[in-house]
Each structure stands twice: as C-alpha cells, then as structure tokens.
Amino acid sequence: MGQEFFEVKNLVKTFGGLTATDNVSFSVKPNEIVGLIGPNGAGKSTLVKLILGILKPDSGSINFKGKDLTGLKTWDIVNLGIAGTFQNTRPFRHLPIIANVMVSCLAPRGRKRGEWVKRIESKAQDALEFAGISDLALEPASHLSHGDLKRLEVAKAIATEPELLILDEPFGGLNPAETELLAKSIKRLHKGGRFGRLHSDGMAMIIIEHKLSELMKIVDRVIVLQFGKLIASGTPEEIVSNEQVIEAYLGKEEANVT
Secondary structure, eight states, rough: OOOSSSEEEEEEEEEETTEEEEEEEEEOOOOOOEEEEEOOTSSSHHHHHHHTTTTTSSSEEETTTTTTTTTTTTHHHHHHHHEOOSSSSOOOTTTEEEEEEHHTHHHHHHHTTSHHHHHHHHHHHHHHHHHOGGGGGOOOOOOOOOHHHHHHHHHHTTTOOOOOEEESSTTTOHHHHHHHHHHHHHHHHHHOOOOOOOOOOEEEEEEEOHHHHHHHHSEEEEEEEETEEEEEEEOHHHHHTTTHHHIIHHHHTTTTTO
C-alpha cells in the first residue's frame, strides 16, 4: 500500500477524566476537501489543535507526506505545509491588515518559494484579494467586523502556501453574500485557481463548519465525531442519510441540507 498524503492514526487525547479524542483514525488525499462535523463538545477543535501541534496527543500518530508530525512545534508544522485558522481570531489589532498577512509571508516556507520572495507586500495583497478584503488592506485590524476578521485569518493561512489547509468554522460571522463569496474562493483555491500573482497547484483541506448546507456543497467527504469518537465517514449524501449521524447531530429536519 502506498504512502498516505495525510493520516491520523489511533489518536487519543484526554483531559483529566474526559476523553476528547478517542482512538480517532482517518486520512486525507491530495487535493481532497474533507468536512469535519459533530455536536458541540465532540472533539473537533481538540483534533485540530493536535494536528497543528498546539496540543500533544497521549497516544497515536499524525503523519504528513511520510513524516511523523507528533510532537513537532506549530511553526515547524506550518513550514512543512500545513496551516490552519481558528474560531477565535487573534490579529495584531493595531497593525493594518496587510501587515498582519505580511507577517505570515515571512515564514521560512513562504520566503523560499516563488517570485514573492522579492515582493512580500504583493503576496500579502493577493492573499487579501482571495479572501475578499483587499479594499481594507490599510485598515487597522481593530476596525474589522467579526466576519472580516475571519477572512483575515484565511488570508494569513494561505499566505504560507500550505498543501493542507485546515479551516475552523470559516463561515462563522459571515452574512449569506459573504459566505457565498468565500465558498467560491475556497473551491477555486482547491482546484488550483489563480489569484493575481497567487499561484496554486490546488490543496487539500479539512473544514469544520456548522453551516451544513454550505459545507456540503464544497466537500468531497465528511467525517463525523461524537464524544471524541469517529462515528461515520462518507460522501455528503451518505452522511445526511446516516441514521446514527441523524440521531447524534443533524436531527430529522437537517437531513435535507443537500
């Protein structure tokens, strides 16, 4: 069997008597978009923090392109090609948003790749254009709405040129029009779209999202957590008709989201 692009294997993380991730295993293929859903407290955010090196697992492993990430620092993981956003935004609030993105451009991974090495400001501007907030480039981050702060986080993440992008509730705080625009941008980036000087061969993604109707339109596959356990994995159509998922999370009315 060939090497997996990205694989989580038998991942366990406990906090006192609470098991946040309970022997979780799954893989992601190159250029695949995987949705991660589950009720509040299911272990989704803990799983993301484990992947990004913010938390260390009690047992199990995380492998990316044949390299064991378990125990690595977050910045080392970013420089290997994995970046993520979080529900809670933490920008440099008094700096212009383009300066926030330029900080991401200074990561070793970003500096050593492509023609942007010569023009970091241009690279940051392209990332802002992708996220749909280039018109606010000179605004201090403290002036942004919650929705625009979410889009700033996406711009910062893609500026590191990841091969695997993890988005934790990217549509949170966005109105329907903003949600639609960002969803289209995610699909273009996934397909290797071109954004000004931003070139991409496409990337894999893991997206955590509660706006299921929008999520199901853009993902290839969905995995479902409940009480730290992976209870289902399949296409969006399979997941919304899975009785265990319906009972655990979706509810009868949500089963018609696709």
